Amino acid sequence: MVQSAADRVFLPTKNLLEQVGDMMILTGKTLVSALRPPYPYGTEFVQQFLFMLRLCWLPLTISTIAFGYGAPGLQAGNFLVLFGAIDRLGGFFVLASIREFAPFVTAIILAGVGGTAITADLGARKIREELDALQVLGVDPIKNLVVPRFLALMVVTGLFNIYALIFGIFGGVLATLTFDAPLGPFFATLLNNASTTDLWGSVVKTTLFGAIIAIVSCYKGMTASGGAEGVGRAVNQGVVIEFLGIFAFNYVFTQTLLATHPEISVIK
């Protein structure tokens, strides 16, 4: 009785830790496999890259504008108007959009739209035993399926981040206009506060978000079991783990970046 209760509490945790361990191993194998010749994954990389672009660009555009306008734009704008400091909204957007919101929205859209598509695709192939058949025919699924997805997602997420922060700032412009404020000060404080560190920090961070999304999605897809239902479960669990992983990693990254580059904490 006690045993089974303990099992019920600890087995899922153990299971999760085991899975995280497996994902680390998969990451290692993926990196080795990506670097070691031959490189047969070019076509698949391009296909996946275009697939992700096609899948994500519209949801991302809508989300970033709406989010940039709504959350930091109107909310912070309301607050700043109180102090007669709406001209500072641009400076706030450096903190908000470039450092946090653009990467976040990008990651959530890519995990929710792209990551799930990858898990579902690989999961279905796993269930149909396509992955087994590939292996028996001498095709390494890591090199031929995981590596191109891993690289494509990293590149796409990094690029989409720039796209997202442009549209996020556009949301800020809309918010400024809503408050009938001139745009000059918005851009002045924006450019004044933005540094190259902010920009590359943001891009590096999202690229690594892309890596997390790719590994978790591929892992969950390739280990799906239990028929169609199992694929659904894998997709669901995958996206949950991706969000947790992204939030946790974001915390670590932000802390590290602020600690190693104290100058970006100074608001000008």
Place this chain on the structure above:
Amino acid sequence: MEERRGDGGAGGPDRPLDPREWEESRGGRPGAGAGPRMTAEPERGAEDHEYHWHTGAKREHGAEDAVEFIDVVKAFGRNRVLNGLNLGLPDGQISMILGPSGTGKSVCIKHMVGLLYPDEGDVLVHGQSVPAMADDELFEMRKKFGVLFQDGALFGSMNVFDNVAFPLRQHTDKGEDEIREIVMRRLTEVGLAAAAEKMPNELSGGMRKRAGFARALVLDPGIVLFDEPDSGLDPVRTALLCELIQEVHEENGGAYCVITHDIMSARRVADYIAILWKGRIVESGPARDLFNSDNQFVRQFLSGEAQGPLGME
């Protein structure tokens, strides 16, 4: 059965009944003393009450073993799928692994090609241990195999032609013309020449299976594994497929292993039969011997009757 599970199952001190003794007490083990060498399974402790019918009789088939399972144990979490499996598949013959669904027949196949590894025991292919192989050895070893997976396992992103051509493009330097000729010959054999340009999701289950069949054979492999080639096919197609397996086998030789629960197919094509239940072989041997077996489980299974030791559980 149930009472015995009560006293013996808890791992109590009382000695479990040896299945061989039990068989003998019921009037002799089938085939015992009839001449051929019989290898007996080692005794396995308290769980043996489940294994009344597992005489472990491994009748001589007069050939080398192409694939051999030695005391293989495989569990997924708490689910012990293979539990001390001993099995040899003769080279140059068509073997059949029979067993109720969910007993781990597909798991067996995956052990042979190194997609799954045993928790205990060993799997030998032409005398080489599969679990002990390094990645590149495994890669080489897999070239010996042709595998037809349960649902065909066609690659969804390629049409039927490219699916069947895939092993040729992957493992040989043949030119496109030669590949086209070989692939079309194989597709004609399975009656899919007209469907060469179709995508897998446009095919019926039976057609996918036949395409998978063509793909498994396209490299003329030395060991061919068929996972339920006959499930989901109509009786006529099943008969034709069985005939095709025999024809191809006569042409190419090698060890063919067919997994099925269709007794008719077994009667038609099997040279050698192994019956798998509860993670072990009940009996294995030349088809003729098994169809005349005294073992009640074997008889029930091979005649497909409701009466007998095999229930719904």
